[in-house]
Amino acid sequence: MQNILSVQSLTKKFDDLTAVNNISFNVEAGSIFAFLGPNGAGKSTTIKMLTTVLKPTSGEISINGFNALKEQDKARASFGIVFQDHSLDEELTGYENVVYHAVIYKVPKKERAERIQKALEIVGLWDRREDYVKKYSGGMKRRLEIARALVHYPKILFLDEPTVGLDPQTRRSIWDHIRDLNKERKMTIFLTTHYMEEAEAIADQIAIIDHGKIVESGTVEEIKKRTESESLEEAFLKLTGRHIRDENNGPSNKTGMRGRGRRSRH
């Protein structure tokens, strides 16, 4: 299988803290890849570097064959992202948010209306398209972000904790959408989550990161076997220990990248 995402010796240092320490991995085209780790392990920092909003200290990233550091625009056109925190304009309607996205991603004008309608239908928001986003519930906002990320037909979709804070119904429906996208459109999915049972159910390949290093990777079965665990959660706890992480030591707070980053999770 061909690799759609390839990461070589990726490192990010913030002053005295090494958030991501020389990690390398590959993601096969058409697969669902789960990137797991405790709070502050370096997940979000890695995703930010993969999606070109943060410059790595060193290392190479290749997305869809494009160098994410040198051919930024081509790399950017190849992926879609649903950020961990909301990133919608609440003063616009759902439809307007998606139009904005379609234009800045240079979706051809002729195809725009049709693609937007399809994307909104996939997540069940077509009937609510004229409502302001500030009137949407948390789950609807999440679904709108997913719809938005689909409009430019990305080859790979990054989902940073897409189901956090959502009820079981919404979580299920979101994973169903994601699985459909993967199966029907052969879209590669790169996701992070803290729900180990979700990762276990959906992911083809898993990498577990802790203290900025990848501590284990492979399929769910391989990881369970190697750690002699019954479940992914058990394996995860064996690999990363049981002590609770102080998320405020995370790198994004150190740099203040996220404004008042106190509520950020990793």
Added chain:
Amino acid sequence: MIEVIYILCLRQLKHYWRSKARLIGSLGQPLLFLVAFGYGIGPMYTTARGGGNYIDFLVPGIVAMSILFTAVFSGLEVIWDRQFGFLKETLVAPISRTEIMIGKTLGGAVIAMIQGLIVLSLSYVLGFRIPSLSSLGLGLIFMFLIAIFFSGLGLTIASKMKDLHGFQLIINFLIMPIFFLSGALFPLENLPPAIYFISRLDPLTYGVDGLRGAIAGMSTFGVYNDLAVIGALSVLVCAIGTVLFSEIEA
């Protein structure tokens, strides 16, 4: 490229138009200034100068003021975008930072122009008259350049600000002095040397002087000198803004 710039502008215009409270609220200050200063200081001005109508002097200053504040605030809106997460959405898109800078500068400038035009129309009620269409045309050019300069300045500052804590600092130590020392409210002649010196460094001084020259026929430096200065400064601030914006990280 044009479409990207257009959608960035359109978004800002929608925000402006939909927030009626902000739209009306931001007209309060210029109106208050026009009425309070116009009628309060007007007689004093006429006596001191041995003639002349203070309203004619004041209106260009107040129009420039409303453009100044609206343009700077529109530029600073990027900080809100950052805080509410929307900035990331724009920054991961396959568009150049220059397009973002141009789109946002223009968006802020268009809003500030609209605001300036509303104030200018309201001044008609207070008896202000523009002599001819060509002077209106020249006036619009000055209004636009003032709008571009300060929208670009707001964005440049915002690209380096992580949150809103520094907001008061910028308003009280940058924007307010720029306004009060620009000659928007009082003539710059016969000022103490120190104040006069500072006002000569103030970009808005040239905007106000040029606008006043264009629509009220009163200018200290000469309209074309003003045009050259404010035009060059607009280009400069946009260039600096584009460089700083290219380094922005979400």
